[in-house]
Amino acid sequence: MRFIKIKYGFAYIVILLTLITFLISFNFIPTGFEHRTIIESKSPQSATVTETKRIFFMKTHKCASSTVQNILMRFGHMENLDFLLPNMNNYIGNPIHFNTSMISNNYSTEDGKFDMFVHHTRYSQEIKSVMRPGTIYVTILREPTALFQSLYSFYHFDKKYKCNLTQFISDRLSNKSSANQIKRYSNKLGINQMNWDLGMDTDDFVNTDKINEHINMIERDFDFVMIFEYLDASLVLFAHLMQWPLEQMAYLPLNTRNNTYKQILSNYDINRLIQVNMADNMLYTRFIQKFKKMINEYGIEKLKKGIKSLMAINQKILETCVQSVANKGYARTTSYKLKANTKTMCKYIAMNELKYTSHLREIQYERQKKYKALDKLMNNN
Numbered sequence: 001m002r003f004i005k006i007k008y009g010f011a012y013i014v015i016l017l018t019l020i021t022f023l024i025s026f027n028f029i030p031t032g033f034e035h036r037t038i039i040e041s042k043s044p045q046s047a048t049v050t051e052t053k054r055i056f057f058m059k060t061h062k063c064a065s066s067t068v069q070n071i072l073m074r075f076g077h078m079e080n081l082d083f084l085l086p087n088m089n090n091y092i093g094n095p096i097h098f099n100t101s102m103i104s105n106n107y108s109t110e111d112g113k114f115d116m117f118v119h120h121t122r123y124s125q126e127i128k129s130v131m132r133p134g135t136i137y138v139t140i141l142r143e144p145t146a147l148f149q150s151l152y153s154f155y156h157f158d159k160k161y162k163c164n165l166t167q168f169i170s171d172r173l174s175n176k177s178s179a180n181q182i183k184r185y186s187n188k189l190g191i192n193q194m195n196w197d198l199g200m201d202t203d204d205f206v207n208t209d210k211i212n213e214h215i216n217m218i219e220r221d222f223d224f225v226m227i228f229e230y231l232d233a234s235l236v237l238f239a240h241l242m243q244w245p246l247e248q249m250a251y252l253p254l255n256t257r258n259n260t261y262k263q264i265l266s267n268y269d270i271n272r273l274i275q276v277n278m279a280d281n282m283l284y285t286r287f288i289q290k291f292k293k294m295i296n297e298y299g300i301e302k303l304k305k306g307i308k309s310l311m312a313i314n315q316k317i318l319e320t321c322v323q324s325v326a327n328k329g330y331a332r333t334t335s336y337k338l339k340a341n342t343k344t345m346c347k348y349i350a351m352n353e354l355k356y357t358s359h360l361r362e363i364q365y366e367r368q369k370k371y372k373a374l375d376k377l378m379n380n381n
């Protein structure tokens with residue numbers, strides 16, 4: 001009798017454990033996020049079964065998006081994912097909205113679809129047709145007046161418009177409807193930059209209904225929206241969403257500058273900037289609310305612990321990889337001199353966007369060439 005009881009007890013434990021494993025692996029045990037799509041596992045010989053996830057990252061201008069992009073490029077690179085890459089430089093479209101004719105044959109894939117799209121573009125729902133199933137849509141937003149100031153100084157609007165920002169505000173931005181008519185610098189840079197990048201038409205910038213409609217669309221299409229001002233918090237939450245270890249979010253700030261370039265603006269000027277960037281303000285306000293909701297669900301104390309860990313991870317990388325920091329990048333952005341004989345990871349974490357993009361192009365070109373040669377062989381009898 002006793003023997004049978006023990007035997008049944010053991011069987012119960014086995015059944016219970018199997019059930020729990022099953023529930024966790026199929027995500028029936030919720031962890032606070034929606035949209036968690038599991039994609040097929042990696043190559044058969046990989047020992048650890050980690051999840052690979054696909055990402056479309058809408059790279060907004062002057063929102064720390066180069067730093068986030070580097071994290072994603074490293075992930076996709078190490079996992080051998082297929083990137084949708086620009087033919088040259090770092091833009092795929094913008095000012096023109098993304099369309100499929102922008103995809104280069106040299107870096108395309110057999111099914112014409114991709115796992116990763118992390119370069120500058122102008123959002124269009126056509127993007128959904130080229131991303132493989134299960135893609136997570138991500139972007140990052142910034143407080144709009146700070147963003148506009150950064151845009152103005154980084155791209156040297158002062159040279160283009162022949163005046164400093166204060167003057168620009170009083171001459172060109174004092175009238176909201178005419179402000180909307182200012183030709184965008186380089187046909188793509190100007191007021192309401194985030195909504196522009198996210199595909200909105202300039203004519204709609206003064207129409208509250210249209211703005212709300214557009215923001216609703218963004219809210220529907222995007223799974224996760226980071227906030228520049230809370231970058232580390234955003235990355236901790238993102239790691240949680242992707243079920244990535246926090247180490248995957250390690251970064252060295254890229255394409256950033258120190259504050260010495262900031263012009264001090266009067267309250268009047270700040271208010272002007274707020275008014276002409278109304279569409280971006282509405283966008284930012286909406287997603288700050290969502291961000292707060294996400295933090296509440298995740299737990300503020302847990303988030304703070306995550307930030308602490310991420311900061312320690314980044315500090316360790318700085319000590320391991322970097323010899324010295326300078327301001328020698330484009331527009332005096334931060335640049336890193338690496339220590340001699342550092343790890344491969346150091347090379348990529350400090351690599352600027354253009355160089356890393358070229359590297360990814362080479363890899364992908366070679367891969368596609370081999371695939372195409374093989375197909376040719378098999379199709380020639």
Ligand SMILES: *[C@@H]1O[C@H](CO)[C@@H](O)[C@H](O)[C@H]1NC(C)=O
Pocket residue numbers: 096099100101102
């Ligand atoms: C698609 O992009 C190409 C540039 O690659 C452009 O010439 C064409 O006009 C675009 N098509 C549409 C419908 O916007």
Ligand SMILES: *[C@@H]1O[C@H](CO)[C@@H](O)[C@H](O)[C@H]1NC(C)=O
Pocket residue numbers: 087104106
């Ligand atoms: C594609 O590759 C070919 C052969 O290397 C090259 O001549 C061509 O310029 C490339 N095209 C683009 C758009 O990169």
Ligand SMILES: *[C@@H]1O[C@H](CO)[C@@H](O)[C@H](O)[C@H]1NC(C)=O
Pocket residue numbers: 164165166167263
């Ligand atoms: C901006 O330009 C105006 C007019 O030239 C000048 O009076 C003002 O001092 C400048 N402001 C700054 C911060 O350079």
Ligand SMILES: *[C@@H]1O[C@H](CO)[C@@H](O)[C@H](O)[C@H]1NC(C)=O
Pocket residue numbers: 175176177178
């Ligand atoms: C503002 O600009 C619009 C369009 O250019 C113009 O019709 C209107 O008279 C201007 N308003 C003021 C107060 O200057």
Ligand SMILES: *[C@@H]1O[C@H](CO)[C@@H](O)[C@H](O)[C@H]1NC(C)=O
Pocket residue numbers: 258259260327332
């Ligand atoms: C900011 O950048 C300027 C220009 O490169 C440099 O002289 C200054 O030392 C930097 N300040 C800090 C705090 O890094």
